[in-house]
Amino acid sequence: MTSTVTADPRVGKSDSGGGRGTGGARRRLPRIPDRIRNGGLPYLLLLPAILLELLVHLIPMIVGIVMSFRQLTQFFISNWGNAPWTGLDNYSVAVDFDAPIGKALLHSFFVTCAFTFFAVGLSWLFGVAAAIMLQENFRGRGVLRAIFLVPYALPVYAAVITWAFMFQRDNGLVNHVLHDQLGITDQPSFWLIGDNSFIALLVVSVWKGWPFALLILMAGLQNIPNELYEAASIDGAGIWQQIRKITLPSLRPVNQVLVLVLFLWTFNDFNTPFVLFGRAAPENADLISLHIYQSSFVTWNFGTGSAMSVLLLLFLLLVTAVYLLLTSRGRKGSGV
Amino acid sequence: MAAPASFVWTRRIILTLLAGFVLLPVYVMVSSSLKPLQDVSGKFQWIPSGLTVRPYFDIWKTVPLAKYFANSLIVAGAATVASVIIAVFSAYAVSRYAFRGKRVFTITVLSTQMFPGILFLLPLFLIYVNIGNSTGIALYGSRGGLILTYLTFSLPFSIWMLIGYFDSIPKDLDEAAKVDGCGPLGALFRVVVPAAVPGIVAVAVYAFMTAWGEVLFASVMTNDTTRTLAVGLQGYATQNDVYWNQVMAASLVVSVPVVAGFLLLQRYLVAGLTAGAVK
Numbered sequence: 001m002t003s004t005v006t007a008d009p010r011v012g013k014s015d016s017g018g019g020r021g022t023g024g025a026r027r028r029l030p031r032i033p034d035r036i037r038n039g040g041l042p043y044l045l046l047l048p049a050i051l052l053e054l055l056v057h058l059i060p061m062i063v064g065i066v067m068s069f070r071q072l073t074q075f076f077i078s079n080w081g082n083a084p085w086t087g088l089d090n091y092s093v094a095v096d097f098d099a100p101i102g103k104a105l106l107h108s109f110f111v112t113c114a115f116t117f118f119a120v121g122l123s124w125l126f127g128v129a130a131a132i133m134l135q136e137n138f139r140g141r142g143v144l145r146a147i148f149l150v151p152y153a154l155p156v157y158a159a160v161i162t163w164a165f166m167f168q169r170d171n172g173l174v175n176h177v178l179h180d181q182l183g184i185t186d187q188p189s190f191w192l193i194g195d196n197s198f199i200a201l202l203v204v205s206v207w208k209g210w211p212f213a214l215l216i217l218m219a220g221l222q223n224i225p226n227e228l229y230e231a232a233s234i235d236g237a238g239i240w241q242q243i244r245k246i247t248l249p250s251l252r253p254v255n256q257v258l259v260l261v262l263f264l265w266t267f268n269d270f271n272t273p274f275v276l277f278g279r280a281a282p283e284n285a286d287l288i289s290l291h292i293y294q295s296s297f298v299t300w301n302f303g304t305g306s307a308m309s310v311l312l313l314l315f316l317l318l319v320t321a322v323y324l325l326l327t328s329r330g331r332k333g334s335g336v
Numbered sequence: 337m338a339a340p341a342s343f344v345w346t347r348r349i350i351l352t353l354l355a356g357f358v359l360l361p362v363y364v365m366v367s368s369s370l371k372p373l374q375d376v377s378g379k380f381q382w383i384p385s386g387l388t389v390r391p392y393f394d395i396w397k398t399v400p401l402a403k404y405f406a407n408s409l410i411v412a413g414a415a416t417v418a419s420v421i422i423a424v425f426s427a428y429a430v431s432r433y434a435f436r437g438k439r440v441f442t443i444t445v446l447s448t449q450m451f452p453g454i455l456f457l458l459p460l461f462l463i464y465v466n467i468g469n470s471t472g473i474a475l476y477g478s479r480g481g482l483i484l485t486y487l488t489f490s491l492p493f494s495i496w497m498l499i500g501y502f503d504s505i506p507k508d509l510d511e512a513a514k515v516d517g518c519g520p521l522g523a524l525f526r527v528v529v530p531a532a533v534p535g536i537v538a539v540a541v542y543a544f545m546t547a548w549g550e551v552l553f554a555s556v557m558t559n560d561t562t563r564t565l566a567v568g569l570q571g572y573a574t575q576n577d578v579y580w581n582q583v584m585a586a587s588l589v590v591s592v593p594v595v596a597g598f599l600l601l602q603r604y605l606v607a608g609l610t611a612g613a614v615k
Binding site for chain 1: 591
């Protein structure tokens with residue numbers, strides 16, 4: 001079996017190239033050169049994906065961009081092709097940081113940046129700690145790994161609704177522990193409105209997000225060759241040194257992808273604040289996705305909502321491009 | 337070589353803390369789902385004073401949970417099947433053939449994956465309304481329309497993961513199959529797909545889980561008859577009271593299928609991620 005596998009491709013290639021094989025009737029038919037045959041086939045295979053990409057991504061994106069230049073209020077929803085053209089008006093409203101709408105957008109942007117920074121940082125930290133601690137075999141390792149992946153598997157709304165219950169002021173677990181049992185707070189606090197909402201959102205987001213970091217990092221750890229550790233332990237390096245000198249540096253390429261993915265997911269997250277707070281988040285936890293949703297579907301100001309979406313898109317493209325540029329340069333420089 | 341005591345103790349502490357953090361809401365969900373209403377309305381109790389299974393019977397009557405369940409199953413299932421099948425073809429093309437436009441295609445797929453759903457929500461909403469007005473086809477509010485919006489996230493992810501997975505399968509295998517008389521599609525279905533089963537399972541599990549938990553499109557694009565669990569669970573909050581015990585029971589019921597499926601298949605998911613995403 002293996003010998004035919006290695007020998008046959010060469011025969012196949014010379015056949016299709018020359019087209020004058022010694023074989024049966026089928027081979028004597030005029031052969032279409034591989035190059036042209038391949039030319040059509042990949043496109044045929046891609047056709048469903050291309051059509052759907054057009055339908056769900058490209059056309060909506062074009063519609064979104066066009067709508068951001070129009071005055072799209074609720075009166076024009078069923079007839080949006082006729083919404084009056086307003087040029088850059090929606091954009092100037094969105095970025096007029098002295099007026100209420102622009103001010104709120106800017107605030108939401110900064111909240112999202114701060115939130116993303118802490119949520120990604122903590123998720124990564126928890127993930128890397130657990131991945132390293134789970135690397136070696138010990139009793140209960142499989143069970144722990146399964147437990148840790150539960151938040152990842154739970155449907156967002158079921159998990160977040162449970163957190164919303166825990167953060168209830170009068171009947172929630174959090175206030176019961178902090179106020180009744182530990183006596184840390186003077187009186188039961190509000191968690192889902194006011195200043196504390198940022199903390200509540202952060203806790204839920206990290207709880208839900210860190211198992212993904214663990215999953216990716218566990219996969220990354222499997223790719224580190226065992227010889228590295230063996231060589232290091234022969235040289236007398238302890239386990240802490242091995243972690244610092246081998247494990248963490250080897251995870252660098254994985255970390256670069258992971259941090260980018262975590263950033264995009266956290267920055268774009270809609271589900272968590274929506275289930276935790278409802279259609280309008282408290283000011284301190286007003287993430288950008290929910291903010292745009294609220295500007296569009298609650299206040300029915302779709303034109304400004306579209307402009308905000310386009311601005312968000314430009315921002316994400318910029319950050320991703322800069323990040324990819326920096327990390328690829330870093331990779332070249334360090335020789336990884 | 338046994339790990340030193342300092343490492344073992346650090347490991348014990350860190351893993352215990354993380355397990356506590358992870359399991360806390362699970363405990364709240366399970367214990368509260370077994371409490372009578374007056375207990376979940378008053379101060380939280382670590383140990384329930386009276387156990388009852390009534391919430392598990394009431395959840396089906398307070399809201400039409402079975403209908404929401406069926407809607408979620410249809411929408412998430414159809415989105416998963418559609419995106420995996422389409423992704424298998426396109427990932428095969430990208431992984432095995434050189435053609436003009438390949439880079440444009442892969443970059444488009446990769447970049448749409450990073451866009452927030454909110455970006456597509458409004459345009460898709462407008463397009464659906466427009467199609468409904470001009471042709472009478474009711475995409476807005478229909479299950480078919482919702483399935484289509486779910487492809488905005490499940491399709492690019494599936495394509496991207498499967499490209500990575502197919503790349504990790506030696507090309508010699510399907511070259512050999514072609515020499516043995518298989519056409520390109522024969523090679524795909526007889527060699528590449530069977531060899532990629534773990535990757536395909538991983539992608540399907542992931543796509544289904546994401547669709548099962550989706551909130552944004554579900555909250556705008558559904559109506560009374562097509563509502564999914566993501567929106568339907570909000571029905572346990574009435575004007576006077578939130579039936580927290582029923583909310584927790586319903587949350588548990590809708591979670592058990594996906595969590596069980598995930599834990600059974602997680603080995604494939606790690607294998608799929610190793611080959612696909614982490615390289």
